[in-house]
Amino acid sequence: MSDSLSRRSFLSLAGGTAVVLAGLGLVGCGGSSSSDTSSDSTAKALSGTVNCSGATSFQPLVEAAAKKFEDENPDVTIAITGGGSGQGLSDVRDGKAQIGRSDVFAEEKLDASDAKALTDNTVCVVGMGPIVNSNVDVDDLTTDQLKGIFTGKITDWSEVGGTAGKIQVIERKAGSGTRATFEAAVLGGESAPADFAPVAEEDSSGTVVEKIQQTEGAISYLAFSYFDDTKFKALKVDGVEARAENVCNGSFKIWAYEHMYTKDADEVTQAFIDYMMSDEVQGSMVEEQGFIPANDMKVKKDASGTITNA
Amino acid sequence: MAKRLMPKKQLEGVGLTLTGACVLLVALVVITLIFMVAQQGLSAFFVDGINFFSFISGTSWVPSDGVYGALPLIVTSFGVMLLATLFTLPIALGSAIFVVEVQPGFGRRVFQPLVELLMGIPSVVYGLIGLTVVNAAMRAIFGDAAGTGAGILSGGIVLAVMILPTVTTLSIDGLAAVPNEYREGSYALGCTRWQTVWHVVLRSAMPSLMTAVILGMTRAFGEALAVQMVIGGVEKVMPAGLLSPAATLTTALTSGFSNATTGSIQYHALWALGLLLMAMSLVFILIIHVIGAKGAKNRD
Numbered sequence: 001m002s003d004s005l006s007r008r009s010f011l012s013l014a015g016g017t018a019v020v021l022a023g024l025g026l027v028g029c030g031g032s033s034s035s036d037t038s039s040d041s042t043a044k045a046l047s048g049t050v051n052c053s054g055a056t057s058f059q060p061l062v063e064a065a066a067k068k069f070e071d072e073n074p075d076v077t078i079a080i081t082g083g084g085s086g087q088g089l090s091d092v093r094d095g096k097a098q099i100g101r102s103d104v105f106a107e108e109k110l111d112a113s114d115a116k117a118l119t120d121n122t123v124c125v126v127g128m129g130p131i132v133n134s135n136v137d138v139d140d141l142t143t144d145q146l147k148g149i150f151t152g153k154i155t156d157w158s159e160v161g162g163t164a165g166k167i168q169v170i171e172r173k174a175g176s177g178t179r180a181t182f183e184a185a186v187l188g189g190e191s192a193p194a195d196f197a198p199v200a201e202e203d204s205s206g207t208v209v210e211k212i213q214q215t216e217g218a219i220s221y222l223a224f225s226y227f228d229d230t231k232f233k234a235l236k237v238d239g240v241e242a243r244a245e246n247v248c249n250g251s252f253k254i255w256a257y258e259h260m261y262t263k264d265a266d267e268v269t270q271a272f273i274d275y276m277m278s279d280e281v282q283g284s285m286v287e288e289q290g291f292i293p294a295n296d297m298k299v300k301k302d303a304s305g306t307i308t309n310a
Numbered sequence: 311m312a313k314r315l316m317p318k319k320q321l322e323g324v325g326l327t328l329t330g331a332c333v334l335l336v337a338l339v340v341i342t343l344i345f346m347v348a349q350q351g352l353s354a355f356f357v358d359g360i361n362f363f364s365f366i367s368g369t370s371w372v373p374s375d376g377v378y379g380a381l382p383l384i385v386t387s388f389g390v391m392l393l394a395t396l397f398t399l400p401i402a403l404g405s406a407i408f409v410v411e412v413q414p415g416f417g418r419r420v421f422q423p424l425v426e427l428l429m430g431i432p433s434v435v436y437g438l439i440g441l442t443v444v445n446a447a448m449r450a451i452f453g454d455a456a457g458t459g460a461g462i463l464s465g466g467i468v469l470a471v472m473i474l475p476t477v478t479t480l481s482i483d484g485l486a487a488v489p490n491e492y493r494e495g496s497y498a499l500g501c502t503r504w505q506t507v508w509h510v511v512l513r514s515a516m517p518s519l520m521t522a523v524i525l526g527m528t529r530a531f532g533e534a535l536a537v538q539m540v541i542g543g544v545e546k547v548m549p550a551g552l553l554s555p556a557a558t559l560t561t562a563l564t565s566g567f568s569n570a571t572t573g574s575i576q577y578h579a580l581w582a583l584g585l586l587l588m589a590m591s592l593v594f595i596l597i598i599h600v601i602g603a604k605g606a607k608n609r610d
Contacts, residue, residue, distance in 0.1 A: 082568075083568055084567075084568025084569050085568075085569065086567075086568060086569045086570045086571045086574075087567075087568055087571075089571050090571040090572040090573070093571075094572065109571050109574075110571060165454075166454045168454075168457055168458060170458060173543060173565050173566075173569070174372060174373065174374045174545070174546070174569075175373060175374050175566070175569030175570070175576075176569065191375065194370060194546070194547075195547065197544050197546060197547040197554075197555070198544060198555070199457030199458050199460070199542065199544075199555055200457065200458045200460045200542040200543060200544065200555050201542065201543040201544050201545070201555070201557075202543060203538065203543065203565045207441070207539070210441065210442075211458045211460075214445070214446060214449070214458065214459070215449065215457070215458045215459070216449075216454070217454070218458065
């Protein structure tokens with residue numbers, strides 16, 4: 001397997017430019033290519049393979065961007081695989097992938113020294129909001145009420161101004177980026193008591209959509225990109241609607257960065273990251289996919305969750 | 311006769327080498343696998359310092375907080391397995407008796423291929439059907455008590471359908487293998503068909519029936535995907551009843567790996583779960599062998 005791969009990579013090396021093919025575990029001859037890298041990168045054709053693994057939440061966005069990037073640079077292959085944030089971070093740390101996608105800061109998953117070696121590229125922001133089954137007659141919850149619900153202190157809709165009925169809490173799996181973001185913003189560092197169990201812990205946002213529709217009195221949370229008024233109802237939090245502009249101006253607090261981590265990025269990888277940050281992607285594609293361009297944010301968040309004005 | 315390519319002796323040698331190499335390869339794969347799982351799994355205890363007994367007996371599994379108690383997972387795994395067997399066994403046995411003893415023509419030509427068709431359906435399809443049909447049924451029957459409808463009972467029902475073809479087919483084979491003389495002897499003594507089936511056929515087919523059941527159980531124990539979709543995936547508390555959402559060893563494994571970074575404690579703990587699963591399957595295989603040996607002895 002690795003034999004045929006390296007043969008192919010040898011051919012592509014011989015065929016054109018000298019580039020680093022780190023994706024195949026080969027380190028290109030840095031000395032001889034140093035003269036090339038000094039020239040403008042847009043002037044000459046890029047070639048090589050970039051492996052990008054990790055979080056599935058914004059994989060469609062990266063895939064769409066990669067397709068366009070490959071169209072513009074026919075010699076470049078961007079291999080996009082899933083696997084989750086944990087996988088993405090380990091892959092980029094171990095050099096198995098040039099880009100590791102993650103919903104969470106590397107500091108939260110990796111050793112401090114490993115996290116330090118990575119370069120954080122926050123390509124976009126994802127807003128998340130609480131959602132309920134369409135039959136729930138509550139439209140607005142305070143952060144405290146949400147906290148009460150997700151820690152098991154509030155168990156009936158009548159306690160938060162709705163028609164009496166059991167609140168069915170649907171969570172994402174512990175360790176999911178969506179859940180981590182939601183809990184950081186809503187629970188504020190507290191965790192649910194050990195004896196409180198939700199009625200389900202789902203592996204994917206898709207299943208949450210399914211379950212929230214089917215289950216009377218259900219509450220959960222999803223990224224804005226999954227919002228669909230015909231299937232369930234998104235709640236306001238502290239009177240603020242769950243919308244992109246409210247995330248940008250800092251009034252809506254539940255959001256997270258989508259990171260594309262790199263480690264000593266080579267030319268092709270960096271070119272792709274630059275492309276992700278360029279107006280071409282940030283201008284339209286990011287919003288089309290339901291995300292918020294990182295450049296639009298008027299507030300910023302650090303790894304410990306502190307929000308400051310940008 | 312065509313000219314021999316090589317002397318007979320040499321041909322023997324080639325055969326021995328080829329088949330021997332196959333055996334060696336399989337043995338190597340098995341040993342490597344066991345070694346790898348054991349190495350990764352045991353490092354949870356020896357490198358990361360998780361106490362083995364608290365791992366086995368702890369009642370909460372919250373990897374993000376460093377709490378590793380696999381008991382809820384173990385209990386759920388056995389729970390869904392036993393439930394599935396309970397639902398499947400009477401149906402499988404009943405249809406096997408029908409196919410072999412009552413209506414062999416229809417059974418062999420129509421029913422058996424139908425059941426075998428079930429075996430070819432991928433797990434994810436069972437999972438989807440479970441998600442939409444079984445979970446909805448649970449909610450319709452039990453109301454709020456069933457939560458989203460996901461739980462041990464739903465898992466058991468979906469698994470029951472999944473292991474039905476295995477258990478049925480093997481039971482059919484088991485009953486069919488009972489020599490006809492036994493039946494004729496029984497009829498000659500004036501026994502009715504029911505008496506013959508109950509006292510003679512089922513008795514003498516017992517070892518094969520047991521093997522059928524245990525193979526079904528093994529499949530139920532190891533199934534991940536379909537169960538994951540219908541069981542709710544709650545790992546942090548002990549399941550309180552049949553309607554409680556829960557997680558099995560396999561579902562905790564599959565959903566946990568995507569969030570674990572390689573080399574972390576969580577990663578090793580998941581491998582330890584894998585090791586546990588492997589040990590359990592080993593027990594099942596041993597039981598099958600013991601039953602097989604016993605059955606062979608009885609027949610002599």
